[in-house]
Amino acid sequence: MSFKATVLTIFPEMFPGPLGLSLAGRGLSEGRWSLDVRDIRDWASDKHRSVDDTPAGGGAGMVMRADVLASAIDAASPAGDTRPRLLMSARGRPLDQEWVRRIADGGGVLLVAGRFEGVDERLITARNLEEVSVGDVILSGGEIAAMVVIDAVVRLLPGVMGNPKSAVEESFAAGMLEYPQYTRPKVFEGHPIPEVLTSGDHAKIAAWRRAEALKLTRERRPDLLAGRESTKSDD
Structure with a gap:
């Protein structure tokens, strides 16, 4: 079974982007891994397909709603899916190669690309999301960060790199x-x-x-x- 990466985003058109090129792209075309990109707005309940609302307690910006994201996650990762659930977040644990190798050794990963001021904290707890950061910087959204994680992981999958020794050195x-x-x-x-x-x-x-x-x-x-x-x- 190939490694499966599922991405939840409000900008599905951003994918595969660079993941469709070079090592990752070749591995994707050869079926060594698969990419499932889903639009979070498909689980919105209003005519405007809203996924965010104003922050409780006031403040600038908007926050992604727990109910909409929960529906999207449950559809993409139903009961029995043991893949890690990641939320791309500036406050998350720093991405490192040892962690990347552990993810690569599994069967896949679910990545939530957050937007706006963040995600309702209750959703992070209720759906057991692990927050991951690609650096001490603020990006416009989690999509590019998700691509970084996927690229780092899939290049370690068997057969993706032409010379496996490259990953050792x-x-x-x-x-x-x-x-x-x-x-x-x-x-x-x-x-x-x-x-x-x-x-x-x-x-x-x-x-x-x-x-x-x-x-x-x-x-x-x-x-x-x-x-x-x-x-x-x-x-």
């Missing part, structure tokens, strides 16, 4: 950023490829890559090394 796979990469020409504007990479000595190349990855991580993302036990080879 990339950033975050070993708790560090990826080492620098080089290719032809051998010399670019006076800067040569590091000699060790053309030496043919695989042990030296592996050691160089590890040292460079550690150096970059210390410089740019020291938080990734917090709590990590230092080894002699890391010094």
Whole structure:
């Protein structure tokens, strides 16, 4: 059974968008994963197909209604559906590669692309939504964030990447950023490829890559090394 991603949104025309191209798009066309996009407005009960209302207690903007979203979620994820239910939210848990791998190991995911000022808190609790953030930024809506999650997940599915080894050696796979990469020409504007990479000595190349990855991580993302036990080879 292929991985199934269901997206609830008020802008279904935004999909598949970039998910229909490159690795994700090829995997989609090959049936390695499927995309089910549903318009939340289809579950609105009034003639205007309203999905939002003014916030209780006053304030700017609008809030997505619990009843409309609940109907949409129940239709897309009925009893027995064990897929995680995610709400794209700036206040959610930060997206990281370890979490992405856990999602990829499952059978799929349901993503709610929120809009306006947010979603009625009662809906989040009642439908057991896990809030996920793609960064400390505010987007116009959850659709682009949902695409980020889906793209990060489906590229890890079996057969999607041409070389499965790529997922092992990339950033975050070993708790560090990826080492620098080089290719032809051998010399670019006076800067040569590091000699060790053309030496043919695989042990030296592996050691160089590890040292460079550690150096970059210390410089740019020291938080990734917090709590990590230092080894002699890391010094």
